[in-house]
Amino acid sequence: MPNFSSGCSVFKGCSMSELQSTQLPISLVRPPGYKRKAGNANAVPAQRNATGRPVRVRRIRPLYAPLSLLKRSGLGPLPRCNQILSGIRSYKGQGSKTHACISNDIPYLINAFWRPNAGGSHPIQKGPYHACFSGNLAAFCIERFSPVGGIVHDPCGGRGTTAIQSALMGRIAYSTDINPLSLMMTRPRLRAITTDDIRAKLKTLDLQLKPIEHEDMLVFFHPQTLQQLEAMRRALAQFAPVDDAHPDPIWDWIRMAILFRLTGHTSAYLSRETVQPNAPTPTIAAQRRRNERSGLTAPERDLDEIIIARSKGFLRHGCVPNTHGHKLAVGAAWDTPWIADGTVDLTLTSPPFADVVDYAKDNWVRAWFAGVSLEDVGFSHHKSLTDWTNMVRRILIEQIRVVKPGGYIAIEVGEIRGGQVELERFVWDAAEGLPCKRICVVVNQQAFTKSAHTLGVTNGENGTNSNRIVILQRS
Incomplete structure (x- = not known):
């Protein structure tokens, strides 16, 4: 099992007086890697000899x-x-x-x-x-x-x-x-796991659905989907608490899979249609305006199905071969x-x-x-x-x-x-x-x-x- 360390103490690498704080110039010149726009911005002015004929000059x-x-x-x-x-x-x-x-x-x-x-x-x-x-x-x-x-x-x-x-x-x-969140998204993928392990855990899980606690999140999720998410939050808090440095690897994986599938623009995500997942997540007010413009209702999603689908995608070529020594x-x-x-x-x-x-x-x-x-x-x-x-x-x-x-x-x-x-x-x-x-x-x-x-x-x-x-x- 990987060795996961955590901690943050007083910085001893240097004193703040060692850091340079002088104002640095900002160059507005585009560096290599850009294609120059068409035009004669870099043209060298024509030079002529004594007879008036142009002289070819090597551009520098x-x-x-x-x-x-x-x-x-x-x-x-x-x-x-x-x-x-x-x-x-x-x-x-x-x-x-x-x-x-x-x-x-x-x-x-x-x-x-x-x-x-x-x-x-x-x-x-x-x-x-x-x-x-x-x-x-x-x-x-x-x-x-x-x-x-x-x-x-x-x-x-x-x-x-x-x-x-x-x-x-x-x-x-x-x-x-x-x-x-970085720890929660990285740690599970450094462990050995299979989709069979995840499926078996989900089959034994009996989520206790309760009345919705966070009604403002209905702008993203169907009521049934939100109930499942809130029940899963309670289960994770019990079986894989955030402050546990060595949580159960399957519970840890389930949380990670959900974190990567909360909001998005297709049926592969738990939310209704919103911005693409690599973009900043909209606020509740912004998503409400988006819903009003679209006039569409939030579709119900099955939490277990999306967890399994996301896990199959991650593990299509297996897990990482080296699962030891990581910190x-x-x-x-x-x-x-x-x-x-x-x-x-x-x-x-x-x-x-x-x-x-x-x-x-x-x-x-x-x-x-x-x-x-x-x-x-x-x-x-x-x-x-x-x-x-x-x-x-x-x-x-x-x-x-x-x-x-x-x-x-x-x-x-x-x-x-x-x-x-x-x-x-x-x-x-x-x-x-x-x-x-x-x-x-x-x-x-x-x-x-x-x-x-x-x-x-x-x-x-x-x-x-x-x-x-x-x-x-x-x-």
Whole structure:
């Protein structure tokens, strides 16, 4: 059985005075990874010789330089990772050649390295969650920057993508998140379980239906469905309480399956038609207005059938092969005293993108069902990019403590505020002066916005349009 640790004590990695708090410049120049719009914005003014004839001038791009200049610029990687970077530079898995360049003194490697959506991921990875990256991204980094049997840590665990992918690939998963829902969504999928186990548990369960207690939730659910959900909440509170560090694995799985199937836009979900599951969950008032516009009544759903259907989907290719040694914790990303110094091979994470996502509001229905309060959870929500950079620096200081010398830290970010702010540049600045080598930024090009399918935005205009992974190596 996996060893699940939890805890959060006083941060001892550094003092706040060590954190740089100077205002950082925001560059409005689009970095590599974007297709330039048609036009002559970059045209070089025509020059003419003494006879008046135009002279052909070689156009120089001031922002970009070949990666061959890395040695001379002092930005080159440590020798141990040269082979890894050489493999990334020569990668042609999607049929295109990797583009290497330097922008604002940051080396970039750009290509379609992995499929941006969930296609190709193991079925157990396909749980909807707002603001998450795909298992393909995690697989790309884990394969290259950690050994089989090594430890991979995600200090911003989210729905558990890094942890699950690490276990699938024969690594030991460590995961931390300040949101207790992260533990509930990740832990069950790191255990050995079968659909027969789940079906047998549901057959023996006699839910005691009672009058509805939370009538405001009828905007989402049919009365009979809501009665079943409330009865299941009471059963989970009895047999798998939230504060139990080692709950029954089948009860734990049932709660996780329901958390991933509470609200959505199809009959696969327990709710009536609402927003797609990767989008922020609407408020009660917003859902009531949506119901009035549609004029449709909430259909009755069978709770057991949806739990079994979701479990079959997760376990279509079986559970994770490695179920031993994993550790999960509820706590801040910069405070992981339960991890010993210099034991982690790779830290792979994606911190909150400034003030883009409100995790408490986005997950309020899940929190209601799980019986936890997210109001007092200290979610990171920084409008100031300086504050956000200082938060990233605190995370980096702690990860440098736990990562082995020569190990790697991979921080996935994107562009925000209409594509005008590229967060990888602020991560790069946050790592300055720390005992790590800043290697490069790996950019995965994709033909659609990551949010386009769920939010209905126009490609290249809204949402987060690319994955940008800052690669650091522990000195």
